[in-house]
Structures are given as C-alpha cells and as structure tokens.
Amino acid sequence: MNYSENKVMKAFEIYTNLAREGQVGSDFLSLYIADEDIRGLVDGFVHQVDCVVIIAGELLYMIPKTKLSPFHVNNDYIKRMYLKSGATNADIYLMYFSTIVLFGAFYDSYQTLEATRDFLSIDDWVRLVHDRINMLKEHDEEQLQKLEHDFSYNWTQIIEKWEDMNDIKESAKKQSGNTISRLSFMDTTKRFLISQELIEEIGNNEVTLTEKAKTIVQRFFMEVEYNKGILEFIYQWEEEEEHAID
Template identity: 80%
Template structure:
C-alpha cells in the first residue's frame, strides 16, 4: 500500500508519543481509529519493536509483546525503582506471581473474560497470594523443578521468599541487612502496578483494575500463548477438586 508523506509523518509522530510515554490521549486515539492508513502504519511501527497497540478507555497504549522488545520493563529497572536495596530475582518472581494472583482474583482464576468483582482489599490480595503459595508447597521439588523449566518461573524461590517474610507483625526476619514483611511487599507490588497504570486506589486499602489492565487481560492474559499455562498450574489443584465434586 502506498502512503502519502503526510500520513507517514502523522503516524510517526503518534508512534513517537507512544514510544516516549507508552500512551496517547483521546485526540490521538480519535486519529488512530478514524484513519485506516495511520492505524496500519502505527501498528506496523509497533510490530517492528515487538509491541502491540491497544485501546483502553479513552487512551491508546503501546505495550511490549515479548521480553525482546526494547520497551519491556527489565528486572534491573524494577529492582532499582521499586524494590529494596539488595533485591534479588526472587523478589521479581514474587512480584510477578502477586500480579498473576491479583488478576486471577478479579477474573475468577482463568475462566472468565469479564471481571467477577469490582475491587479487592490489600489484605484479601495478600491472603490469596498466601493461599496460592500454599498450593505450590503441595507439589514436590521434582514437580516444581520441571515446571520451572516450562514456565521460566522459579517456584521454589517464590515459596522461600514468601516463607521468609513475617505474615503477622510488621517486623520480619533480617535478610541481607534489610527487614521486610508480607504486607510491606504487597504495598510495593501495589505501587508498581499503579505506576504501570494497571490498578488504581479507591481508599480503604482497596484497589480496582484500570481499563488498560482489563484490555490486556482480555486480549493476552487468558491466551495459551501467553500466561494461561501458568494460571492453570497455579490453580490446577483447585480445578481438580471442583471436577471431583461435579
């Protein structure tokens, strides 16, 4: 398809906004929706850097599709920006795990495409993370090692990291000179997800999903190609029990 120079420049300017800010406003969204040429060009530019364009609410977002994308938030950045000094890959694994559990809480594990609840409290989120980790602990080490290779998640480190945190008091075991608790870690996870525009606080220590998060879940999170295999593993014992009851 041949594009006029003006169309190419308009599309490129929109792409620059997305590359810089990861989102664009309602005016840019209107242009993207209304003009097939510009939409095709912007989608093409995003594809070249392993990203996809999504519409969520009144905003346009560009999100990384794979870890190979230069726009993927890397582990070192997360450690330096959100986690305590001396954070390890175990902290990253637990952060991602907590995010998966959060989405699972809103979407009834992995069975629904629409949220089944409006909000969740941090205490409830923490409790559900604890429940899922308890399920992981029921697997033997050989099973966990096999699943680590399959999903690139170190399940054993997730368990150990969570178990090393104190779940009752705000003081906890010292780890490499730092103190941490489960609630303080969940607060860190909350701040990370707020910064990524995936959740919003509504008061009373409760959060809701953003339109961006809902769109990502609907388009990608439930797909086998992305995270469904991990969700099945995390929730499989629960599903097996339900099947047995039926």
C-alpha cells in the same frame, strides 16, 4: 502499498508520542481508529519494536509484547526503582507471581474474559497469594524442578522468599499469612502496578483494575500462547475443588 507523506507523518507522530509517553489521548485515538492507513502504519512502527497497541477507555496504549522490546521494563529497573537495596531475582519472581494472583482474583477462572469483582482488599490479596503458595508447597522438590522447567518460573525461590517473610517474632499478624513483611512487600508490588497504570486505589485499603489492565487481560493474559499455561496451572486446584463440591 503507497502512503501519502501526510499520513506517514501523522502515523509517525502518533508512534513517537506512544514511544515517549506510553499512551496518547482522544485526538490521536480518533485518528488511529478512523484512518485505516494510519492505523496500519502505527501498528507497523510498533511491531518493529516488539510492542502492540491497545485501546482502553479514551486512551491508546503501546505495551511491550516480548522481553526483547526496548520498552520492556526489565528486572534491574524494577529493583532500582521499587525494591529495597539488596533485592534479588527472587523478589522479582514473587512480584510477578503476586501480580498474576491479583489479576486472577478479579475473574471467575483463567478463561473468563469479563471481570467478576469490582475491587480487592490488600489483606485478601495477601491471603490469596499465601493460599497459592501453600498449594505450590504440596509438590515435592522433583515435581517443582519439573514445573520450573515447564513454565520457566522459579517456583522454589518464590516459595522460599514468601516463607522468609514469615517471621514468627512479628506481633502484627492480621490473618493467616499476613505479617508486616508480607504486607509491606504487597504494598511495594501495588505501587509498581499503580505506576504502570494497571490498578488504582479506591480507599479502604482496596484496589481495582484499570481499563488498561482489563484490556491486557482480555487480549493477552488469558491466551495460553502468551501465559504459557501458567494461569491454568495456578488455578487448577480451584477448579478441582469446585468439581469436588458439585
């Protein structure tokens, strides 16, 4: 297909702004929506760097689709920018796990496309992570090793990292599982998610999902192709409990 030079340059301008800022505003968004040729060109440019384009609210975003993308936020960057010195991959695994739990908390199940709650308190977030890790602990070592192979997640290190934060000498426990160390870690995870424009603080130690996060969840997070069944695995106990009650 032949495109006019003007359309190619307009599309490339949108792409370069996406590459530089990660998002563009309403002017570029309107052009992207209105012109099929420009939209196709932008999508093609973005595809070449293993990214996808999403529309959320009044903004157009470019997000990495795979770890191969040069725009993917890698583990070393997260350690350097957000975690304490000496952080290991276990910190990253726990951060990812906590993020999955946070997203899941806003939906009735891993297959629900629309958010069913408006906000989540940090204390509740910690409690939910604690509950999910306790469920992981119900598996023996052999089962966990198999699950690690199935999902490419190091469940053992996630459990150990969380348990290491449970210092019985800490006197500021608020609820089950809520020690100073755990709350501090969740605050770090919160700051990372805010920087990625996935959550917003709304006061009273509560957060809410952004439109960007909701769009990502709807388009990718609920699809087994992308989440590899991890959400179904994490929330399977919840569904079993609901069926038992019924």
